[in-house]
Amino acid sequence: MLSHKAKYALKALLYLAEQDENHISRTIEIADGANIPKKFLEQILLDLKRGRFVSSKQGKFGGYYLIKSKNDITLAEIHRLFDGAIALLPCASLNFYEPCSDCKTESECSLRQGLMLIRDKTLKAMEGITIASLVNK
Amino acid sequence: MLSHKAKYALKALLYLAEQDENHISRTIEIADGANIPKKFLEQILLDLKRGRFVSSKQGKFGGYYLIKSKNDITLAEIHRLFDGAIALLPCASLNFYEPCSDCKTESECSLRQGLMLIRDKTLKAMEGITIASLVNK
DNA sequence: CTAATTCCTAGTAAATCGATAGAATTAATA
DNA sequence: TATTAATTCTATCGATTTACTAGGAATTAG
16 A cells, blocks of 8 residues: 555646646645645655655745656656555565565575565556656546 | 565465365464464464454364365455555555545546556456465475 | 745654463363 | 363554654745
């Protein structure tokens, strides 16, 4: 399941993607437009900025705008940024790999094999969902 | 991600599936065999019993045994029993549906459409992973 | 200088998670 | 029938995470 943070991030990105190019959106504008608690959204936008999905202009008349093409922002990336691993267990994860402490020998962990299969399919599906693909609906 | 409960449940089911037919496994035996905290495993086995995956015999020489074919126990079912929805948001879930409080009109929620697509693919993949398919490795 | 905005750091209440404790219940068998 | 070994049930605990909120510092346009 997605955290609220991840959901709000996606909604905020969708909002930004729907604006005219060169338009700068204030936090409050996004919060109202996408129904997101404003102070919470502030943090989320900062995270998106650190992740180089958006950039900002400070001070009066400042705000946020996309710096990554909406075709290149995938659900998989947003999931990873806010909720971490896409795999069902860390031992089956590409980006957040950690061995299981309770598995005696990993090569023999039959569960892991199955979970890596799931991971590959889920990942592929999530990489196919882009902000652009969602906006055009 | 799977909770420890779900992971332990899968490991316990794998353990049971590997035993001879008609063999009854005590909790402590499963706990040792699959490296699961015994008291925690107790709860998990009760959950699996309520879910009609296993049954138990009480008293001396009691224990647990599979009552569902290993071909019919899927990762999807275990995920649902212990961790709930497979979809990324409740509004995109089949079995745990709930509307989003922050979406103005659901039909217009472009995010939901994408998440239902992911759900279908993930679900299909998870239904393909059975205890039997994991044991034979 | 002032107003409007992002940026930063804490804090907090509630829920969830992983696990433990202990007593009640059940059943085999000596 | 008493003993013993097992499941079953209920309650609780501490740590972590989640979803926010609060307050103010820094920045910028006019």
